Every structure is written in structure tokens, then in C-alpha cells.
Amino acid sequence: MELYNLTIHELHEKLQKKEITSLQLTEAFLKRIEAVDGKIKAYITVTKEDSIKQAKEADKRLASGKDITPLTGVPISVKDIFCTNGVRTTCASKILNNFVPPYDAAVIKKLKDAGAVILGKNNMDEFAMGSSTENSAYFVTKNPWDVERVPGGSSGGSAASVAAGECTASIGTDTGGSIRQPASCCGIVGLKPTYGRVSRYGMIAFASSLDQAGPMTKDVTDCAIMMNTMAGYDPQDSTSIDAPVPDYTKALTKDVKGLKIGIPKEYFIKGLDSDVEKAVKDAIEVLKKQGASVVDISLPHTDYAIAVYYLVATAEASSNLARFDGVKFGHRAKDSKNLLDMYCKTRDEGFGPEVKRRIMLGTYSLSAGYYDAYYKKASQVRTLIKRDFEEVFKKCGVILTPTAPTPAFKIGEKTADPLTMYLSDIFTISCNLAGIPGLSLPCGFTKDNLPIGLQILGKPLDEETVLKTAYSYEQATEWHKKRAGVEN
Numbered sequence: 001m002e003l004y005n006l007t008i009h010e011l012h013e014k015l016q017k018k019e020i021t022s023l024q025l026t027e028a029f030l031k032r033i034e035a036v037d038g039k040i041k042a043y044i045t046v047t048k049e050d051s052i053k054q055a056k057e058a059d060k061r062l063a064s065g066k067d068i069t070p071l072t073g074v075p076i077s078v079k080d081i082f083c084t085n086g087v088r089t090t091c092a093s094k095i096l097n098n099f100v101p102p103y104d105a106a107v108i109k110k111l112k113d114a115g116a117v118i119l120g121k122n123n124m125d126e127f128a129m130g131s132s133t134e135n136s137a138y139f140v141t142k143n144p145w146d147v148e149r150v151p152g153g154s155s156g157g158s159a160a161s162v163a164a165g166e167c168t169a170s171i172g173t174d175t176g177g178s179i180r181q182p183a184s185c186c187g188i189v190g191l192k193p194t195y196g197r198v199s200r201y202g203m204i205a206f207a208s209s210l211d212q213a214g215p216m217t218k219d220v221t222d223c224a225i226m227m228n229t230m231a232g233y234d235p236q237d238s239t240s241i242d243a244p245v246p247d248y249t250k251a252l253t254k255d256v257k258g259l260k261i262g263i264p265k266e267y268f269i270k271g272l273d274s275d276v277e278k279a280v281k282d283a284i285e286v287l288k289k290q291g292a293s294v295v296d297i298s299l300p301h302t303d304y305a306i307a308v309y310y311l312v313a314t315a316e317a318s319s320n321l322a323r324f325d326g327v328k329f330g331h332r333a334k335d336s337k338n339l340l341d342m343y344c345k346t347r348d349e350g351f352g353p354e355v356k357r358r359i360m361l362g363t364y365s366l367s368a369g370y371y372d373a374y375y376k377k378a379s380q381v382r383t384l385i386k387r388d389f390e391e392v393f394k395k396c397g398v399i400l401t402p403t404a405p406t407p408a409f410k411i412g413e414k415t416a417d418p419l420t421m422y423l424s425d426i427f428t429i430s431c432n433l434a435g436i437p438g439l440s441l442p443c444g445f446t447k448d449n450l451p452i453g454l455q456i457l458g459k460p461l462d463e464e465t466v467l468k469t470a471y472s473y474e475q476a477t478e479w480h481k482k483r484a485g486v487e488n
């Protein structure tokens with residue numbers, strides 16, 4: 001297989017055996033990006049010089065034989081929502097077109113410390129608001145399996161860069177499905193960890209009570225490897241959980257004997273694509289054969305999830321995005337008459353239509369007189385959704401569902417109707433509202449050769465059982481070995 005199609009663990013072995021250097025590998029990826037990114041458009045910024053410098057450092061570390069991690073010398077990409085010291089960070093918005101952070105986000109620092117080489121910053125929906133990467137202020141990323149289709153979103157550039165072999169792995173963020181849905185659309189593995197498991201420090205905020213960073217990888221083993229580096233307590237993030245980080249690779253056993261898998265009836269509904277439904281049901285059979293048992297469950301408040309999400313997330317976004325006013329950083333409008341005029345012009349020029357829509361929705365639901373009816377009510381129903389999961393997890397260890405109701409849709413298909421677009425996340429949003437971990441992995445292809453994602457939800461801080469279930473299924477199937485085959 002071509003180097004650009006290999007996983008972290010495969011490349012780690014080659015680096016350790018000195019079959020290849022990190023510099024050679026990094027140069028190969030830079031060449032690959034040059035060859036295919038014109039077609040895929042997964043990167044907003046490619047950090048060529050920095051990555052070569054990091055690769056040389058990694059080679060020294062590998063030569064010394066000391067302090068080597070499975071990521072040392074391995075080229076990855078990162079969503080353009082993570083602050084990177086000295087490297088432009090746009091969040092795919094015009095308002096941050098010229099923003100160069102003076103520090104690294106906590107996860108970026110951890111990845112760099114582990115010796116990973118960062119190739120560049122991936123395209124996304126502006127401020128992570130979207131499900132197709134069509135809301136980027138710069139350009140649309142294409143799905144490597146069919147360039148007429150979206151890669152999903154908002155971490156669409158990250159997912160596409162992994163699927164197209166423009167990096168080994170990537171990191172994304174997930175507020176309502178933005179890691180799992182693009183992973184599903186692009187045929188890769190994506191994990192949204194438990195809320196608080198990974199530090200949010202230096203990750204540009206969309207909805208702070210829901211946002212969580214996680215790995216996007218070619219297989220489950222790589223996902224566990226990335227988690228070992230990314231997870232952990234961080235005093236710089238007040239919602240970070242102070243719990244020990246297990247070695248996630250130890251969970252990669254195929255032992256699902258006795259595991260109870262919950263199948264929620266609310267996730268197998270009208271509108272679910274028939275190929276998707278079949279693939280997910282087949283996946284359940286695979287796990288049954290391996291010794292897991294199935295219990296039918298109900299998550300009765302599922303119907304309210306989208307409504308609750310679009311009140312809570314927009315309220316938090318309207319508050320978080322107030323900081324972009326042209327004063328301290330980012331774009332500032334020219335020729336303003338006074339301060340207020342400068343604020344208004346800056347925000348009008350800097351934000352795209354979806355971001356403006358969310359700010360208006362959120363400001364409305366938080367305003368005096370409406371707060372009780374909207375934001376407060378939504379927070380209460382959110383608690384009911386969380387309780388649904390608490391109840392169900394008394395009966396099962398994990399929950400299996402489709403990740404998205406359909407495979408990747410056509411570019412432009414849903415842009416005219418925001419509500420239809422919002423429904424793309426119908427199966428992923430409850431997980432964020434409840435704060436639990438959720439993983440998507442490939443479980444088949446449609447008749448048109450589009451990837452299908454299987455979602456595994458777990459108990460809070462029980463990423464290990466989620467990974468174990470995913471690994472067990474993956475090792476019994478061949479889906480993770482398929483590549484999109486984007487030609488040089």
C-alpha cells in the first residue's frame with residue numbers, strides 16, 4: 001500500500017525500524033497534498049516549513065531512541081478551529097482571516113509534545129456551524145469518495161484529508177455531531193469523547209457546554225493511540241474532568257462476550273436510508289456472533305433533541321461570538337463613523353449567513369421575556385434527555401445506532417433549507433446534550449459506493465467499552481481497509 005494510505009500504527013513501525021524517516025514521510029505527504037488538494041480542498045493552510053522542521057526534530061528523537069511515542073514523526077492535520085502558535089487560525093471565517101494566535105491549544109501542545117508533525121489546518125464550516133463544510137467562508141471541501149458530494153461537517157476538511165490520504169490522521173471538534181457525521185460520510189473512524197475528557201483550552205468556542213475535541217482516524221487502533229495523547233485533565237479548562245487517563249490501546253481486545261448492546265427504537269425511523277439501515281442491522285449481527293447480546297431500549301425524549309440543541313447551542317454561540325467585534329483581534333471594518341458603527345460593520349462583513357442566523361436565534365432565546373420559555377425550558381428538557389441515557393445504561397453497556405440517516409449528500413442539495421440540513425445530525429446530537437462518548441466507524445457502503453457509519457454510544461468516561469466494541473466489529477470486517485482511491 002502507498003505510504004499515504006497507511007495508519008499511525010503501521011507508520012510507527014516503519015519509523016521505528018528505520019525503513020523511513022519522518023522527513024521523507026512528511027515530504028511525501030506534502031507532495032500528496034500538492035497533487036490532490038486542488039480536487040479535494042481539505043486544507044485552508046498547509047504549514048510546509050513548520051512541518052519539515054517538526055519532522056527533523058522527530059527524526060532526532062527517533063534516532064536517540066528516547067521518549068518515542070506512537071505519534072513521533074507521524075504527519076497529521078488539525079481542524080482550523082484549534083489555535084496554533086504563529087500559524088493563521090481562521091475557524092473558516094472571514095472575521096478571523098488574519099488571526100495568528102500567540103499560543104497553542106492544549107491538544108495541539110500535547111500532539112506536538114508527543115512528536116506528531118502537523119501538516120496544516122483543515123477546512124470546516126464557519127465556527128463549526130454546519131453539517132457539510134459548505135458554510136466555510138473560503139471554499140467547499142469535496143468528499144473523496146465522490147467529489148460531487150459533501151464530506152459532512154463541520155469537521156469536513158479533517159475527515160476528507162484522512163480519507164484522501166492527505167495526512168495519517170486528524171483532529172476535529174464535535175458540538176452536535178461534527179466529528180462523527182463527517183467520519184461517517186468519509187468512511188473513517190471518529191470519536192467524540194466524554195464532555196470534559198479532552199481540554200477545550202485554545203479551541204475556538206461554539207457552544208461551550210457541548211464542544212469536545214476528538215480524533216479522526218483510519219482505524220480504531222489509531223483512534224485509541226490519539227486518545228492516549230489527547231485526553232487528560234487541564235486546569236486551564238474549568239470543565240475538564242480530573243480523572244486518570246487509561247491506556248486506551250489496552251481496550252483493543254475483541255472480547256465482547258456478555259456485552260449488552262442497546263438498540264433504541266427511536267433511531268430506526270422513517271427517512272432512514274434503506275442501505276444504511278441494512279448495514280447497521282448487519283453490524284449488530286456481527287457483534288452478536290462474537291458473543292454480545294442485544295436489548296431493545298427506548299430513549300423517549302429523542303424527538304426533542306434537535307429543538308433543544310438549536311436553543312442551547314445558539315444561545316451559547318451568541319454569547320461566545322460576542323468577542324469578535326473588531327477590537328482585540330481579527331478583521332476590523334474600515335471607515336466607520338463611530339465605535340458602534342465599527343462593531344456593526346465588522347460583524348456584518350466578517351460573519352457568514354449561517355453564523356448570523358445562529359447569533360440571532362441565540363440572542364432571541366436569551367432575551368428578557370423569552371428566556372424562561374426557550375433557553376430555560378430547553379435546559380430542562382436537556383436534563384430529561386440525559387436521564388434517558390442514565391436509565392438505559394442500567395440495562396446495557398453500549399448503544400448502537402446509525403451515525404447519520406443518509407450517506408453523504410450532493411453539494412448544494414440542502415443549502416437552501418437550513419432545517420433539512422439540521423436533520424443530518426438527528427442521531428448524533430443527543431450524545432452531546434448528555435455529555436457521553438460516541439464513536440462512528442465504517443460499517444459498509446451503499447449501492448453507489450458511499451461509506452456508511454455505525455455509531456457506538458457509551459457511558460460517561462467509558463470510552464474503553466466503546467473502543468472495545470468498535471475494535472471487535474472492525475477486526476471481523478474489511479471496511480476499514482478500503483480507501484477512497486483519490487488519484488495523484
Ligand code: GLN
Pocket residue numbers: 128129130131153154173174175176177178179206313425
Ligand atoms: N451540524 C451541527 C450544527 O450545525 C453540529 C455542528 C458541530 O458539531 N460543530 O450545529
